[in-house]
Amino acid sequence: MQRRWHKLMILALALSVFGAARLGFEAELHQSLREANLLPTPLSTTTREKIGQTSSAVALGGLRTLVATFVNLRTVGQFETRRWADLAETLETVVALAPRTGFYWETGSWHLAYNAAAYYLHDSELPALRRKEAWRSFIQHGRTLLERGTQHNPDDWRLWSNLGFLLTDANKIAAFNDPNECFASAEVAYTRAVNTGRALPYLRRSRLYALARVQGREAEALAMARALYAEGSHNRTPTLLVLLMVLESHADPNFDLASRAIQECGSPSEALKLLGNHWRRTRDRYPVFGIPLAIRKLETQLNVPADQSILLQPAAAPPQVDDWFQSDR
């Protein structure tokens, strides 16, 4: 009996020594894994409650992405039955379980900022004021979700790109208080996407399109536009060409925008078409420095009657959110 106790004591001692010896190594390795984002963040009590005891046990047993896959299936049903509040709550659980899966952040923000918001814009039977508030709230929730997603996945160009796209969407910008802040944030988002080195090439132009709309940063935008233009014809889209000329006009009030437009387009009529289209894109809130003067010059050159000037034709006003929620449905 004494011998047995003796053995047990030695075993307990060995267990302690073994444990103490590995403690530092494991703590350091754990820290390294956390810093490298290779270990998921601990599950909060709220998330554990939401997924239930069984799923919690499975998730805590090292199968969080598997549980996330199954919980994500709930969102499909909630989307189909348009239970948006439930969907938002489920999404919170999914992203808490698998924060490194960009797909969940991306799809989640799409559901909230686009699907749910569109539902309240068109289909809901709520009073106009409540629909408006729900519309605004879901768009902002979609933005928040994307911003959190980018914090967890700073190398995911898709998430940055989606954030930039949402913040420059003419149909969504009215949900935010300050359009200038939106465009500035969109420029940052596109820059982060481009800096990953894996983003699609058009995002470099999207960055310019966002920056050009930030009031007070026109000089920066001009430098970017010139650089993109100089890279070659693949970048010379109508929007980029016009923005380059508009920003040149802002930098130099004597800049001859009409002549440059003819040079770029090959003929006065094509130049007028290009500038006219830009002038009418009021919903996108692009700058129009020098455009009216250039249009007038070109119209004179092309003998367009004054009463038929593009400048007199009605253009869609920038989205006024109150117009969308005028009456109860």
Add this chain to the structure above:
Amino acid sequence: MPLAPPHAEATTRGSHLGRIRVIAAHTFTHLVRMKVFYFLAVFAAMIIASNAFELPHHATPETMGVNVLRAIKSWSLGAMTLFSVVMAVVATALLIPRDVEDRTLYTILAKPVPRVDYLAGKLCGVLLLLAVSLLAMDLLMVAVLHWRTAMVAADQIQMAKQLGWNAQAIDSLRSDVLAQGPTATLQTAVLAVFLRAAVMAALALFISTFSTSTLFTTVITFLIYFIGHFQADARDWYLHAGQLGQGWLARSAGLLLAMVLPDLQLFDVIDAAIEGVTIPLWINAKLCLVALYYAVFFTLASWWVFSDKEF
């Protein structure tokens, strides 16, 4: 010069490795005859089912199909984890009681086989079974994933061409889709699954040396499996309890848990691998080292308990 007794010569005959190899091969054969590989049919069915999780109304055109690749990976690695841990615990828990029941143990121990060789051989047999099972599951996963990735990539590229994307954009899209397919990182996740199961097998072996029944061993080992995922929290509690103003009792409790339990959270890098994050080689090496440390310690501890056990 005194002569060594005859049994002393017999105990040193042959090498430890040779004996361990023979016992491991016997254990492996024994476990295979228990028809454990039938689970592969279930695994195959699960992988095929995971292909159906393409949620067409739940993705933007750019992400269409990519989610199903993630589903295949998370289902496969989840199933691998479950099967491997269950097999490691149950098979190991069965070993000694089954040998006692069959009286094989008496035959083996009556021969000049050191008990540590017997235990190491048994453990190696289970590890061999785990390795073969995981290899089979891995091959199935890679085959299905390869086939499905090619399908998704073809669909995505077709969409990109229809939208007039240039070659650079299409290449970027292709590399994004392929990153979700069968990659080297995915193989490191399979390695992490194996290492965690190996630690559990060694732990089950240790518990079974003083346990009174197979059920006890299984239940206790699974309990430790779940608590082992909180070991890091106990360690952090101990390391940072002072900063939080906790007393020595709380620190001691944290330290005790951290010293006694294995840190199984370290092997949760599997989740990162599923999400396409590359796991550096040095991390794999350190994880192997941790698993080896546990396996060796638990085997030696098992031998310590088992060395003078009477049957």
